[in-house]
Amino acid sequence: MNRGELLRRYVFFIVGLFVNSLGIALITKGDLGTSPISSIPYTLSIGFTPSLGMFTLYYSLLLIVLQLVILRKRFPKQFWLQVPVSLGFSYFIDLSMALLGFLNPQGYPAKAALLLVGCVVLGIGVFMEMAANVVMLPGECTVKAISTTWNTDFGKTKVAVDVTMAASAAVLGLILYQELTGVREGTFVSALLVGAIARTVHRWINPRVQTLLTCTPAPMEQEAK
Template sequence: MNKVKRYLIFFIGLFVNSLGVSLITKANLGTSPISSIPYVLSLNFSFTLGNFTIFFSIFLIFLQLCILRKNFKLEHLLQIPISILFGYFIDFTMVLLKSVNPETYVMKFVYLLIGCLILGFGVYLEVLANVAMLPGESFVRAIVNTWNREFGSTKVMFDVSMAVIAAVLSFVFAYHLDGVREGTIIAALLVGFIARFFGKKLEFVKPILFAEEYTM
């Protein structure tokens, strides 16, 4: 029963994540670091943000295979259907938010902060579920486990790398910086903090949701 609860929480978290990513994107101040490359590509090609998120996620899974080699397990392939679902969630929430087009900088900043709050809560739900990881986090974990790195600093380096690569791609395809802005940096700084905040403040939720595990 707990397993069912955990997967249900994970998929709810996945949808909340997609809603946060879409709202940050609609704020038009850049997007979250992990979505920056798919977003820049979606601005320059005919595929949607969700489509490119799926393509990029599968590429990250392939890189995990190259890094982990014999340590790459069958369970890692679960990331493929999760990535596909996440991509469709992003496109669906982008449609839901199609009327959200803030014009003033203040309103863009407000939507950005709300998006970061939602995305942080989604990350918290995924951590709470503890059954699977999105390819971005799983790729970082592969690096950490293979070369004995520290997760937090490796995640920061990964996020920075994604933003830098996205910026380079923007200049290559559009000849100017588009899709990577101050919102990308703010999201990188805030989302992890917000997720940890929810984790601390809602710590009492675990024994309630997974009572069987705490009474064994």
């Protein structure tokens, strides 16, 4: 992989990271719960001072520590890229929440519509991150660490991890607020739809995206000819 391709992939990844944060913000603004990966930070942000982005950063760092415990000496050096990525992702989440501050849907149909739009946007963001193939967010890296260590299927492990995160957020909400706060039907809808949307987008446009990311400009001599 030459420098030009690597640069294009990182730019594509960063754009995907912002799209991902925008999807999370849209789902959260729908007020029907948030995505499983954000459920614990969102539940904490409801009753405490730090923002959703900051709690996401703390949670991401905790997941990185968990990966270190699981993988130990097998922790890949490139996994350290999760630290700056987590910083950027947390900033993007707070930025997206601020940009969408005007959204305050009233009524269940409007909230459901915003949830679905958020799932589509988040699915596109997830596709972009995977297509860039340079680094993963802590949630995906944690799934990778578990599936590698115990030889489990990545897809099934991700579902199990998502369910565990959502269940933990639900318990946390009950302990802190005596009600299910932050985890609602939207959490499970996003868990079902986002992956399916990402896979659909992958089938539709991934070959073209990979062509754009890997293309090498023609030499000046060939262009002149």
